[in-house]
Amino acid sequence: MPPATAPAAPAATSRRDRVLAVVNRDPMLAPHRTRNDALTAAGAAALAAALALSTGDAGTLGAAGWALLLGSAVPLAWRRRAPVWILCAMVPLLAVYHGTQDLHSAPMPQTWIVLYTVAVTGRPLRTLLVGVGVTSVMVTVVLALSAHDVLELLRISGWIVAVLLCGVDVRIYRQYVASVLERAERAERTREEEAARRVAEERLRIARDLHDLLAHSITVIGVRTSVASHILTVDPDRLDRRAVAAALDDIADTCREARAELRTTLQVLRGSGQEAGGAEAEGPLPDLAALPGLVRAAEAAGARVELDTTGVPAGRLAPAVGAAAYRIVQESLTNAVRHAGAGARVRVLVAPAAGALRVSVTDDGTGPVEDGTAPGFGIVGMRERARSTGGTLTAGPRPGGGFEVSALLPLPPAPPGNRADEPGTYAREHPTAREAETTP
Template sequence: MRIDRALVNDAALAVVAAAVCVVMFVYSQTAQLKAPDVFGGVLVVLGCAPVAVRRRWPLAAFCAGLVPESLLAVMGYGSGQVGLGGLILVYSVAAYRGLAVALGALLLTMVAYAAGASFGEALESPSKHLVVLLLVVAVWGAGRSFRLRRAYLDELKDRAARLERAHAADTRAARAEERSRIARELHDVVAHHVSVMTVQAAAARKVLASDPDLAREALSAIEQTGRMAMTEMRNIVGVLRTDSPAELGPQPGMLDLPRLVEQMREAGLPTRLEIEGEPSPIPAGVDLAAYRLIQEGLTNSLRHAGPGAKAVVTVRHAVRELDVRVEDDGPGTATLSGRQGHGLVGIRERVALYGGVLSIGPRSGGGFEVRARFPLKDGQ
């Protein structure tokens, strides 16, 4: 069974307050007041008893304590006989209830004290009554200050919790974006090189018996392509390994296009590279995105354009734009649905990331085209 520590502490406080008030009731009476007796002592104890539930029901406890105190004043025992208990209850209402309720309790306390004083102590000592009223106001103010401070601390905790949740959400989003980026890179590398290796392996199998030298060249090309794939994958996966920075290498870019075109030629896709305009420095992100687009476009043509198809890679450098295009003369319309794979979806994400415009689809004269235009800032 769980024990409510707040209730236990308040019960102990009620016992202490009752003991103090009974002692003051017995030894502080004057000739103008009724002599202390058992009934008066019981009323004093009853006036302090509600302190035991001051935090659970502060307003009810305050009202319950006000009744015995008023009876003590009316019956001639004097006002303020449960002073300590009454102050605790006033403080509790101010600390645990709203401003309107707290102000009502303060006003009711002053009215009750003033009414009780009129039954025998009105002419005794006006300064004493003023001190009591100032003490009540001070205790009430302390309760309000406690409430405001607690509300401020609760707001700080709530704000810290919201910031922590926002930070966790940002972290999850960053991790998801990083996983997506790595997935795109791995797909582009694996899909391209495996497609090239598959075509070369098929060619080697066809000429293995009739032309062993040509088959041997195809196998060598497969080995070289596999090594390139492993190197690029090692560079990509290296970003996940913080303990081996030496394994990180530069990402491919537009300067690597001649080697990519040559690789596609060796794989059996006649490819031509055309450069228009004066080459200028390109941001690293755009450089990689454009290279991956061309790589995916050529891989797409190698897999779907069909035998005898040719591909053309066009790179046009403008003042504020980089235009890249991959075209082939294969049956683009017939295989359009088959060409819209995960690689082209990844290309859409890459181009959109850098504010580019992407168009993918069959050409009017036959074949298939993948084209993107990347905006560049001045001086790039």
Template sequence: MRRDLPYALGGLVLGGLLLGNAALTPDAATVGALDVALVLAMAVALAVCRRYPVVALAVVTVAMLAVHVRVHPGVSAAFPVLSAVYVAAWRGRRAAAAVASLVFLGSFLTRDISMAPAGRPGDLVAERTALLLGWFVAANVAGLVARQRRAYLEQVEQRAIEAERTREEMALRRAGEERLRIARDLHDSLTHSISVIKVQAGIAVHLARKHGEQPSATLLAIQEASSAAMRELRTTLDVLRSPADEDHVGLARVDELVERTQAAGVLVHVTVSGPARDLPAEIDQAGYRVVQEALTNVARHAGPATAHVHVEYAPAQLTVSVTDDGHASPAHPVTPGVGLRGMRERVTGLGGTLRAAANDDHGFTVRAAFPLDGPGRTARSRAVQPAQRVAESR
């Protein structure tokens, strides 16, 4: 309906112009109630001419011919018909526009010839004929040009959409090829190395037990960590080989991280605030990866320390923090490595914020906040996550 408003206003303006011209023209007849009704019918027809161009064109043509015969307001009676002819040609009704133009021109000029003053009827008819013929030809041509331009713009837009879709498909194909290449490289290099570590640790544990000795906690931690690394690597390879992340990891598996970290000699406490809720998959996984990287850094860099993991569920935000009481201090700031940079890229790519810094007294804190609604979430649909990986080090 909003699209019809300009046409309705145009019809009212043309109707007012027509009635005003009839009132000011010396040889025009008095405008009666029927004439006003015909003008209103013309205005209503113009209001719906975009949706019903042929019907509106017929109504406007008949109404304006009737007003011309009854009142004879001059060429102003042709203006509404010109508008309807233009719209009909623009909407692809070329035959209807041409017929309406011929009918109105023929009837209008016939009325002029019959009512022309004696002496110079030929000059008056020739003048009106040239004027109206030029206007109607221009209206028909303008409607056709507007329609062709609209078709051209739609075609250009369609081509742009198709080109964008082709570029996206090419980018996805290249991304898939790059994922497969990375998966092959990881499988050929890293998988072999971790497998050797796992086998050697297993042999060492077996030999120790065979000789009646209890394997050391460090050796058992190496064996467990190598097994966990193999599982993580297989999961990563599956993700790289498939566009869909079928083996999803999330905050529900934080307990597994805690067990592995405690096996490495770090005491970990976990606190959950607020009712747990279903999270978007990418935020759930990012929260898990933040905890994983932070606990890995605690085990590698904090020395003898205790870690505190805090997961806070709020209506509009998820907050994940890992704090340790290790030997880090503001006097010796940590130089961000691959792990922290990857963590920050992952969090900011989802519209969140990350704080990773030494505590005022001692220890280190990693705190990530993810928005669960609002404009911050829209960034994740546009960002390609460059840090979808387990970071290597801080």
């Protein structure tokens, strides 16, 4: 059974935290300043009276002496409102008291409190000027009383300097604590902003991946479904069962491919083990080797696609660059199938160009149609993908008709002996890619 005193530790810690909070906070911003200062003034007056009575010579003060002694503590009730003015109000009272009375130690409590308040609430220059002024007044009073009382002069001067240095030291300590807390709060805000930025980037990346995946598959399914519906409704008496079966088979294949890619994406997101906003999760990324599959899907939807990957150095492509190129081609083909019209000719060119990988997709159709009510995110997503690799992308109608998407993605320098104009290993390793004329 734990000892009865075990729960006292949290309470002691709480009390210590409260004491530190009181010590560290700015006295000018503390709550209940007027009430606390009034209590401080009353306590200083009581302590001064106790010091006077403890000497045994309190009877020599008289009514005027007691009035000066206790009245000099009254301004302390407003010490934090205007510390310097309160000091100026107290100096004449204390000067008259010391000039007419012999109990010089009695008014020390209010004297040290007001000097400490001036030092702890003001700049060092103000504290220095106040110290010089108070010391001058004190020297004048002491020398007027006794020109030979050097020890008393040194004692009082030492106390004045000690109290002022204590106030300056506390002020510097509080400034240091405030700066540490401010830096900690700033660092915490920075961490929160960074976490929010990473979460936003991760959400954008997931949305972009899902858009690229689903938009393409749904577009192909929609086109093939329209073909099957057309065959079934235009001339039911001459039903082309083979064409309907081919269209349905294409729909089924597209659904299986989309489901497999979506499952892979979800597995990567679930199994990455990284918090949202981190680097892109490692996993299988699509690359240029999968372009022929995109071409076949677009052709199944009715487009005529020409693919040219001559000179692409597949071994030099970073995974992110290859994935970006694949997604740009995928989205461009999706837009062409959706907007360019039936039988549109589409040309896909992927080739190195001046230290970069050029990705160009052009069609001779009417181009994307903006209805003004539901703008898509395809072109925006392609630009974001290009920027994520350090590249650029432009998209817009062609002067002679049709639409063009052109991207430049960064490409590492070619190793010695490998010329950019020589046939790349990609074209040799993927014979299904159809070469076209070298000029775009």
